[in-house]
Amino acid sequence: MDAEAVPLKRSINSEGSESEEEVTEIGMLPAFIMSINFIIGAGFFSMPYVFYHGGILWGALTLIVVTITLIITSNWTLETCSRAQALDTVIRESDIPDLTFQDVSIIGKRNSTFGSVNSRTRLIKPKYEITNTRKFEFTELMEVFFGKPGRIITAAMIIIYLLVTLTAYATIFASTWSLVIPYNTSIHSFGLCNLTDYEGLLPGGTCLNSYRFSVLIFACIVIPISAMDVKTMKPFQIALSFSMQFTIAMGIIHCIYGLAVGNVANDEHKTPHPTRFFSFSFDSFVNMVPIVVYSQVLHEGIPMIAQPARDKTKLHKLFAGALTFACMVYLTFSVLTALRFREDVASTASLNWNLTRKPGNPILVRMISYLIMMTPSIVVCSAYPLCAITLVTNLFLLITGRDLSTDPKYKNKLKAIGCVISLLPISSALFISNLKTLSKYAGLIAFVLIMFIPIMLQVQSRRKCRRVFGRVDMWIEESIAASLSLREEDRLQLLDKYAKLRDVMTMTPYYSSWWSRTWVVVVVTVVSSLLFVLGAISAFTITAES
Template sequence: MEAFFNLFKRKVETDGPRTVNIYLGFFLMVNLVLGTGFLSIPYGFYSSGVLPSIITLLFISCLSWLCAIWVVETMARAQGYNDYKTSGTTQESKQALHFYITPIRKFEPTEMCDLFIGRWMKIVYAIMLVTIIFFAAMAYSTVAGSAWSVNIPFNFGNLRQCRDDDFKDNVFPEDEGCGNAYRFCVFVFACIVLFLSVLPLKEQLIVQVILGLLRFTAIGAIVIYCLVHLFGGNVIENCNNPLYEPEFDIVNVSDFSSNFSLNFTYSMFNSTETLKEVFLSFDGKSWMVSISIYSYAHILHQAIPALTHPIKKKEWLRGYFNALFLTLASMYLIMGIAGSFWFRDCINETCTLNWEPLARPGNAKALRALSYFIVLFPSIDVLSAFPLVIITTVNNIYTVILGRDTTKDTHIKFYILQFFMKLLVATLPLAVAMFVANLVTVINYAGLIGFFICFYFPVILQLASQWKCYNVFSAANGTSINCTKIFSDTSSVGDKSPLISQIGHENLRKRLLSFFLSRQSDLYKTPYSLPYLSSPLCALIVGIISSTFIVITIVSLAI
């Protein structure tokens, strides 16, 4: 570890601040999106079918990537539109179009909603964001509290070993000793994440990089473990799925360094399917449920302005997201395929739980160490995700309350205000998590909001920002009729109002057709725009697809 610190320090000193921002930007985005939701991907692959899941996951990854690029585009338009509003009154300054993202100013989604959609939509977005972040922060706290109290002997009351069953179906553990152990673990978790939450993002560089590397290590261990068994020709003949039956015995685990074969004793479930059957199988209901799993594993759009702000080279943002989503899609695919092929009907909804039996006494030391690392990974993983979601939420709340972004206030009193806001927003979910250890049902429904955050609002912001720039800048350049002025003048024209109103509607119709059928217009094109894919028509199609996904998710929760 000391060698890693020294190497990283030398790299920073050699390459300068630019390299620090590259590392920080990438690991911040990875640490936010790789929370705990992606651990259900192998379960989704097996339950709905591997081939349909591959197609669905790749499709959702592409949509999520496209929506992320649109958020970046909207940020650039927000800066250009803000410059237009605050520029001088000369015709030359009004006609100058320059869309860019400045290193010293960021636009949070709530502020972009206010600029391009309206104040009420800003409030709606803020409410949705606070809701999903509140439950996400609670879920992070319960994951850490339950995992640590099960795997670390903190039960000092009756000294009974706490088990996953104490937390699985209970809102709070019935055993008093496990309940106290759980509270103690949540308290320890709170001490760590509260400290990180009040720190600026740049001050978390080392922590975020280390925890980001830990994510890649854990995912690599999961994938390699499954692939070694698959390519070694080993097959799980009988298995125990703890979701259905908690009692099981491992009858043989040979030395990890020489033999990877595992044999489980279980009478109700056994893996008799061939790899071809697993690959080509399809279950409609499970597939509908898996859509929400894959979508939730891609949610980062609400934090794009905050997490990309430390990156100085803003012209590289599109490349950042290309690399990020390529990395995510590759990891999700490999993890889903390897996990579903190896564990099959043994797979748990959270795949790391499949290693819990192997961490028990009686197994090879190397296997136990690996299993402990994988089982505890989610609870360590959320240490970096928790402060990121808190910082994102506070930035948006700050914009709603004060009407300006945090980067516009440099006085010490505003830093103190942000400090106490972060402390308050972080403390509330931690306080509730002290008394609630199971949030599965609530999270399932709260996760619906993630669809709006991930898909709907990027589409709305893309269309609204393009439409406003299309109208405002074309009017400023004198290239078209101002439809707003036509409608505002109809009340004072007496008998001619129906005719002028008809002319206004006709111009609006032509303008809408011209807007949606245009491949790209210099009136709203940014340096981050993609050919064809950034067009208004493409955004409209993605909005329709997103509506379909939301309907499918609601149906899957109802049936």
């Protein structure tokens, strides 16, 4: 792991003035781990259930298609961040009075390099990339390229999505603890829960008391962590990430062993249920699609992770690797768990090890079962603060239109407000415990956030860069002509400034590749639309059933 570096950077604060501040850089390994923690969350534990009932093969293929699509759209998100920073540089460095982010009616020269046609002055053509000088949150990108309505709509969607996600985290913790921890006392009427208690929206009887008490324990853990800085959380994030991967590995090994000895469905049936590997059920398949999409959400966290990452030239590989790694983990765990437990697979997969932890089984099996069940409930404690920080940032972007997270004078206020807001999803978890239902509704919002918004940003950012850079290029030509009457010293200073501006305008985004082409945008749009229709059918079916 690389050592930390804390360089001083001159940045533009939320009020538009320059300030000198410390920008903490992190190595690529911590950035990768943070990305994994951002991806692997609540949706992961619903996947074995929907894989089995929707058809294991079809679930695997859907996950692969979704992952490839999201790798492309994550790259477009990076390109858009890069274009936004280039626009920020050009707008600040040029002296055109009416040139702003909101100027969307500019008519300028159109060319394939997004700007000046005069690139003969440079021997090597560099590419503009994401820098430490300014972070463009996902919501800010929508405002840059679509104006205030884009910011409001996107911020509202992210807030709703994160509230549902944080509620799901609380249900994972509380359902696990109420199933494993013996709270049973005559004073408080706590009872140990069973898997059947979580088939509905909320358990009943004494199990409900245990579940809600577990929600309160979760609140006591995550609220203080939510007040930490991202840098302070780093050791905690790394430790829990490795714990999670180790636990998943134990679950995979346990499933392989069970399949190898023929111990399927916990020996509860004389004739094990069919594997349903090649079977297909349309109703179950459409319920699976939004959960698969929900399990791979990363995009709203890309700016937060990308800004402090040290080697920004490899960001596209970083996020593509994180999504690919998560996909492989999901595939292995979901397929093996579905084959191992079959019809008995729980909607929260880690709870399947409840039976194997009971007395009568070998001590090693019981220890592994406790580990598999308990670790996910602890790991969501690491994901909760990351999502809470993003939630608070977008809330203030929605209300004020400013990213206050980069302004030191609002640091403590944001922490306090973040702790208060974190109580909202925890309160919601007191009245719903069904993870599968939460995942489906969150997945429907995720379609827009990680598929359609990156597509819109990719198209509009290219269009706006051509317009703005074309106008600035014409201004440079006019300014150079007017500078002929100046003294040579003054004229050289202006020419140097114009050369730097053209260096920005003639550069293409560092993260551009063959999948940034128009035909790829069309294909991704078609695939995303088809998946969204299936997800909408799932939500409509749920509404009709309820």
